[in-house]
Amino acid sequence: MSDIVHLTVDGKAIEAPPGTLLINAVKRAGIEIPAFCYYDGLKLQAACRMCLVEVEKTPKLQVACTLPVAEGMVVHTDTPTVHEARKGMVEFLLTNHPLDCPVCDKGGECELQDMTFRYGFGESRFLEQKQHIDEKQWSAVVYFDRPRCINCYRCIRVCDEGMGLTALGITNRGVLAEIIPNEHDHLNCDECGMCIDICPVGALTSGMYRYKTRPWEMKHVGTICTHCSNGCKTTLGVRNDEIIRGNNRDRSGLNGEFLCIKGRYAFDFTHHAERLQSPLVRRNGKLEAASWSEALAEVAKNWTAIKQRGGRFGVIGSTRTTNEENFFLQKFARQVLGTNNIDHHRSGDVPTLLDALSGRTDALATTADFYERKAVLIVGADLSQEQPFLAWQVRANVRHHNAHIYVATPGPVREDRVAAASVRYQEGGELASLENLREKLRAEPELVVAFGDAIQGDAVRQLVNFGDSLGVPVKYVALLDYSNSRGALDMGLLPHLGPGYHAVDTPGMSLAAMLADESLDALWVVGANPLGRHVLAASKPFVVVQDLFLTDTAEHAAVVFPAASAYEKSGTVTNLCGEVQRLEAAIKVAGTKPDLEIFGLLAREMGANLGIWQASKIFEEIRGSVRGYNIPLPILTTGGAAQTAALNGHVPAPPRAERIQAAHNTLFTSGSLGQFSRTLQVVLEAPGALYQGR
Amino acid sequence: MTFSPALEARFAKLLTIYPEGRQRSAVVPMLMYAQDEVGCVTRELVEEVARRCGVQPMQVDEVIGYYSMLHTKPLGKYHIQVCTNISCLLTGGEELYEHAKKTLGIGNKEVTPDGLFSLEEVECMGACSWAPAVEVNYDFHHHVTCEKLDRLIEDLRKLK
Ligand code: SF4
Ligand code: SF4
Ligand code: SF4
Ligand code: FES
Ligand code: FES
Numbered sequence: 058m059s060d061i062v063h064l065t066v067d068g069k070a071i072e073a074p075p076g077t078l079l080i081n082a083v084k085r086a087g088i089e090i091p092a093f094c095y096y097d098g099l100k101l102q103a104a105c106r107m108c109l110v111e112v113e114k115t116p117k118l119q120v121a122c123t124l125p126v127a128e129g130m131v132v133h134t135d136t137p138t139v140h141e142a143r144k145g146m147v148e149f150l151l152t153n154h155p156l157d158c159p160v161c162d163k164g165g166e167c168e169l170q171d172m173t174f175r176y177g178f179g180e181s182r183f184l185e186q187k188q189h190i191d192e193k194q195w196s197a198v199v200y201f202d203r204p205r206c207i208n209c210y211r212c213i214r215v216c217d218e219g220m221g222l223t224a225l226g227i228t229n230r231g232v233l234a235e236i237i238p239n240e241h242d243h244l245n246c247d248e249c250g251m252c253i254d255i256c257p258v259g260a261l262t263s264g265m266y267r268y269k270t271r272p273w274e275m276k277h278v279g280t281i282c283t284h285c286s287n288g289c290k291t292t293l294g295v296r297n298d299e300i301i302r303g304n305n306r307d308r309s310g311l312n313g314e315f316l317c318i319k320g321r322y323a324f325d326f327t328h329h330a331e332r333l334q335s336p337l338v339r340r341n342g343k344l345e346a347a348s349w350s351e352a353l354a355e356v357a358k359n360w361t362a363i364k365q366r367g368g369r370f371g372v373i374g375s376t377r378t379t380n381e382e383n384f385f386l387q388k389f390a391r392q393v394l395g396t397n398n399i400d401h402h403r404s405g406d407v408p409t410l411l412d413a414l415s416g417r418t419d420a421l422a423t424t425a426d427f428y429e430r431k432a433v434l435i436v437g438a439d440l441s442q443e444q445p446f447l448a449w450q451v452r453a454n455v456r457h458h459n460a461h462i463y464v465a466t467p468g469p470v471r472e473d474r475v476a477a478a479s480v481r482y483q484e485g486g487e488l489a490s491l492e493n494l495r496e497k498l499r500a501e502p503e504l505v506v507a508f509g510d511a512i513q514g515d516a517v518r519q520l521v522n523f524g525d526s527l528g529v530p531v532k533y534v535a536l537l538d539y540s541n542s543r544g545a546l547d548m549g550l551l552p553h554l555g556p557g558y559h560a561v562d563t564p565g566m567s568l569a570a571m572l573a574d575e576s577l578d579a580l581w582v583v584g585a586n587p588l589g590r591h592v593l594a595a596s597k598p599f600v601v602v603q604d605l606f607l608t609d610t611a612e613h614a615a616v617v618f619p620a621a622s623a624y625e626k627s628g629t630v631t632n633l634c635g636e637v638q639r640l641e642a643a644i645k646v647a648g649t650k651p652d653l654e655i656f657g658l659l660a661r662e663m664g665a666n667l668g669i670w671q672a673s674k675i676f677e678e679i680r681g682s683v684r685g686y687n688i689p690l691p692i693l694t695t696g697g698a699a700q701t702a703a704l705n706g707h708v709p710a711p712p713r714a715e716r717i718q719a720a721h722n723t724l725f726t727s728g729s730l731g732q733f734s735r736t737l738q739v740v741l742e743a744p745g746a747l748y749q750g751r
Numbered sequence: 752m753t754f755s756p757a758l759e760a761r762f763a764k765l766l767t768i769y770p771e772g773r774q775r776s777a778v779v780p781m782l783m784y785a786q787d788e789v790g791c792v793t794r795e796l797v798e799e800v801a802r803r804c805g806v807q808p809m810q811v812d813e814v815i816g817y818y819s820m821l822h823t824k825p826l827g828k829y830h831i832q833v834c835t836n837i838s839c840l841l842t843g844g845e846e847l848y849e850h851a852k853k854t855l856g857i858g859n860k861e862v863t864p865d866g867l868f869s870l871e872e873v874e875c876m877g878a879c880s881w882a883p884a885v886e887v888n889y890d891f892h893h894h895v896t897c898e899k900l901d902r903l904i905e906d907l908r909k910l911k
Contacts, residue, residue: 223807239809293805474848 064130071126074292074700079121079132080108090134091143091172092210092256093150098453099218102210105150109142110134118142139287140176147177152641153188153232155204163259165272178477186731189234195244197264197739198322199253207258208386212236212252217657219315221441221452221471222246235259245726247444247724248740250321253427254304254314265322266302266734270294275301278643279309279696281630282320283377283623284727286404286537287312287391287424287446288632288698293624298645300324300624311424311636311698313534317724318736319447324624326733327532327646331478331606333619334648344617349650349658356616357662359599364394368578371571371598372399374550375584375652376539377730379628379640381675382653383541383548384556384683385667386583391555393665397565401550403584404542404719405633406513410552412708413521414533421703422505422532423634427531428454428533432477432501434463437487437511438536439747441471442723444633447507447536448472461501463620468741468748469492487511488519495527504531512718514710537633538720539728544631547683547701551711558708559685567715584620586610586729603652608729626651628672636698637688684702721747752799758788760804771839778814783823790825819873824845827862827869829907831855835872836877843896848872850897854904855892867908 061077066083073082078101080090096395101123109118113131118138133139158164190203210227213236217223224239225248238244240683253261282289282303285392290310293303300618308314326332336352337344345357363370372390374383376704390399414420427433427450440448452475454460461477464470465487473479478497482490491498498504504527511745517535524531537543549556553564571577572587577595583603586609593600602614611617623630623644629652631637650658655671666672678685686699692699720728731737731744754762761784775847781800785790792814792815801808814819833839833848835897852858855868881893885900892903 217807223809226809226813226816229814230817237809237812 061126062126064126064128064132066132066175066344067135075126077126078443079110079119079124079126079130082126083132083134084151087126088134090121091176091483092213093168093172093207096211096214096255098328098457099211102214105207107143107146107210109146109175109616111136111139114518117360120615130499133177136708143176144178147173147654148181148183150207151181152176153181153204155187156208157205160268161205161259162207162262162267163256164475170255174699176467178585180583185712187219188679190235193242194264195238195242196741197736198248198250198318199238199244200262200264200267201236201238202260202262202446205238205258208234208503209257211255211257215251215255216246218456219251219449219452220247220249221448221474224397228416228438229414229710243741245742247441247445247740248318248322249316249724250304251315254306254321263302263322265325268442269301270296277309279305280624280641280643281310281540281632281638281745282316283443284319284323284730285317285722286539286542286633287444288540288630288634288636288638289316289356290318290638290696291324293324295643298644298646300327303461308735309696310638311632311665312446312449315449318740319445319724319727319734321726322736323731323734325735327577327622327624327644328731329606329733329735331733332646332649333604333606333611333617334646337607337611339615339616342613344612347616352618353662354615355710356445356601356659358614360394361663363578363599363723368393369574369576370398371525371566371574371577371580372396373568373571373580373582373585374399374401374545375700376404376537376545378541378545378547378652379626379630379672380541380544380582380637380679380686381628381653381672382583382656383545383550384661384675384679385653385656385670387549387556388667389592389660390581393663394658396579397552397561397563398571399550399565400552400568400571401542401545402538402568402587403546403717404718405510406517406539406717407535407537407543407546408523408554409514409517409604409710410533410535410707412710413518414703415707416703416705418703419530419594421635421638421700422507422534423700424450424632424698426505426532426634427451429458429508430454430460430505431458431503432463432498433505433507434465434491434498435470435472436465436491436508437467438507438509439466439468439470439721439723440507440541441610442575442745443509443721444507445535445724451475461497463494463498465494466710466748474625484511488516488523491520495523499527499529501527501529501706503529506531506533507536508533510717511719534634536710536719538722540632541630543635544632548679549632551710553709556679557686559684560709561623564712567713569713569715582610582614589729603655605649606733616649618655619734620655621646621651625649626653626672628653629676631701632698637686637701638691638698639693641698665695723747752795754785758784765802775804775810776812778804778806779818782811782814786821791822793823796900804825804870807907812868819871822860824860825862825866828867830869830871831869831904832873832876834876834882834886836875836886838875839883844883847885847895847897847900851900854901867911868904 069086092108094102108121112119131373163626192202279292289312291303335346338347453473464479480490586608600614602611603618603620658668688699725743725745769776801811835844885892885895
């Protein structure tokens with residue numbers, strides 16, 4: 058068979074590889090064949106018949122969404138017969154449709170509306186009583202309005218194939234056909250909203266967005282989800298400084314159209330009633346609202362005094378603040394406060410991995426590798442719960458490329474469903490369990506290895522040795538917690554390593570050591586809640602906190618600054634695979650300031666000169682000075698993701714090995730932020746469970 | 752869930768007659784055979800068939816919703832199916848159905864208190880040439896009239 062097929066469509070000569078579906082082949086010639094049920098990446102359905110075309114030498118109209126191109130095929134998409142067929146299909150779809158566009162959420166971006174406008178009749182000959190079925194609520198997230206449904210099966214397929222859940226189905230036939238949820242009258246699922254956004258009409262709507270606004274009344278801001286380390290782009294719909302929805306229908310980020318419940322709906326913490334909107338200063342033992350100048354002066358006064366008497370500082374950075382902020386913070390700590398006591402909540406052993414892979418190129422996996430590589434090994438992670446986008450990539454890889462997935466976990470996980478082999482281990486038996494997979498892995502042409510916090514320190518080196526011993530190209534990724542966990546490491550929020558993993562002269566105290574240090578004089582916590590899990594040993598340290606909410610840690614503070622969230626600032630973040638992306642400020646919450654600005658104001662107040670505190674300027678500095686970050690700017694400015702380069706050189710281990718403990722968030726938790734998202738609180742499935750295999 | 756040896760044998764055979772990877776094709780016949788033995792399609796049966804055919808329970812639910820001959824509630828010992836589709840309608844199927852309702856004292860998909868009869872209004876059964884047609888369990892009755900139907904019901908009642 059030749060590797061190119063020639064056909065003629067509407068008189069134009071078209072070439073396409075064999076196997077190409079007609080509906081896709083014509084796009085090259087700028088011809089559109091309308092479709093409802095056809096959906097790129099999902100199985101073929103051929104349910105709606107909107108894509109009918111005329112093919113010469115075939116008596117009946119043909120369905121372009123399932124018809125592969127053939128040599129010499131002559132197709133007509135613009136004939137009276139085809140127009141008639143399309144009109145007929147639209148009229149048919151509208152027979153029981155309520156035509157309630159003026160109140161429907163989808164109005165303005167509805168595919169049925171657009172198709173009716175472009176290809177429809179303009180009037181209906183259907184005079185009978187329309188069949189009505191009342192709207193149903195299936196969960197806090199998903200509502201179903203049967204009369205608007207056009208039975209395209211997209212929702213069913215995206216949940217089954219994309220999410221690997223099969224939580225939606227269809228029952229009955231003909232006009233009675235109806236989408237049903239897995240628990241008969243309600244849903245028990247990931248609540249991701251994929252089905253809602255993929256619905257071409259307004260049949261599936263979300264509890265967060267429904268009846269709130271019209272699409273054209275919002276401005277749409279593409280930024281990066283703050284909830285996990287996968288780095289999905291979420292396009293926030295904003296009206297009157299309020300985020301009303303999140304989606305990624307334009308497939309603009311590395312995540313394509315994927316978002317889990319957190320990226321799509323858990324933006325609602327931004328306008329939670331408990332949001333801090335004014336600085337707080339402790340007076341007579343109580344935290345009271347204060348002006349910015351009072352609060353800044355209070356901190357500067359105390360820090361200066363502590364510094365002058367040679368007191369001990371501790372700085373704990375955030376896993377959700379930007380690279381620019383992290384870079385500036387460590388500079389502040391090291392240059393102004395004169396301490397290397399700086400750390401953050403570490404969730405994966407990236408430094409050891411980078412050291413073990415030093416000098417190698419092509420050994421660090423990208424998020425795309427999870428979709429493209431022929432085999433993936435997951436060690437010690439419930440991917441569907443903890444790393445939702447990577448899990449989506451893995452499922453798509455199996456569907457589209459027959460990739461082989463290997464799983465080594467303590468309990469059953471959803472990935473077992475698509476795995477070529479799964480092994481279970483007891484804690485400590487992680488590496489040993491891999492021996493049972495050795496023969497199979499050796500037979501793979503290439504491999505991506507993703508590992509959780511069960512593999513750290515020396516085990517990382519042993520894992521890399523294991524990978525090397527397979528004799529196939531292997532790429533690695535250490536799984537992490539939050540949107541900028543990786544950036545916190547890369548930017549040197551570490552006591553023994555500065556930006557780019559360069560050793561510092563005298564390593565400072567780790568997070569655990571700072572909290573355990575009885576003679577700590579000052580603790581500065583930015584966007585973290587260490588006292589939610591640990592106690593502070595020092596009896597009277599001067600505690601400064603920057604956060605969105607009055608966390609357990611903030612309750613102990615002398616001064617609290619109200620910080621802006623990731624959705625309210627610009628800058629860059631780095632996902633777990635080292636892919637750098639840009640944040641775009643969507644809203645402004647009155648009374649708050651981005652952490653970077655707070656750092657800058659504090660520096661100025663202390664009379665220190667750390668340079669201009671503008672994200673773009675600091676990013677220039679990062680590009681010029683941090684190893685791996687000399688990435689092409691155009692990729693970033695056009696909203697893309699640029700992977701940082703691998704390291705070449707030794708990364709020193711911490712002076713004292715400490716256990717890294719990831720947060721192990723599920724789909725419905727997000728560290729200390731989750732409790733402030735109404736969405737994450739109201740779904741019945743919350744908080745979700747790891748290693749359940751569902 | 753376990754079935755009679757005969758049914759188990761049937762299932763085992765079913766799983767071999769479809770091409771490798773198409774075992775889901777066995778869902779409908781399995782449900783049909785099992786429904787006769789179990790009495791109706793129970794939740795347990797749905798899950799069992801899903802497991803055996805390698806599909807999700809939801810996908811078995813879809814099949815049940817689609818095919819009217821799969822029942823999730825127990826039927827009477829004699830399940831009387833009256834066709835009211837076009838050929839039968841033109842030859843008195845509708846009257847026949849109304850008559851059956853009156854005679855048995857039950858409505859569509861209902862069961863008589865003694866559990867002997869159930870009634871269902873069905874679509875074309877492919878017996879148009881002999882319309883109006885009635886099916887009792889798996890037996891067809893052709894050119895049925897109200898009198899013939901009464902006699903049929905009486906005979907069945909005597910049979911028990
Ligand atoms: S919300 Fe997500 S998991 Fe739930 S039914 Fe829809 S697609 Fe499936
Ligand atoms: S609910 Fe929406 S996506 Fe699902 S079948 Fe109906 S129209 Fe299609
Ligand atoms: S997978 Fe992670 S980054 Fe993506 S939407 Fe979910 S929480 Fe956000
Ligand atoms: S797009 Fe071809 S049948 Fe629906
Ligand atoms: S219409 Fe009754 S059997 Fe065909």
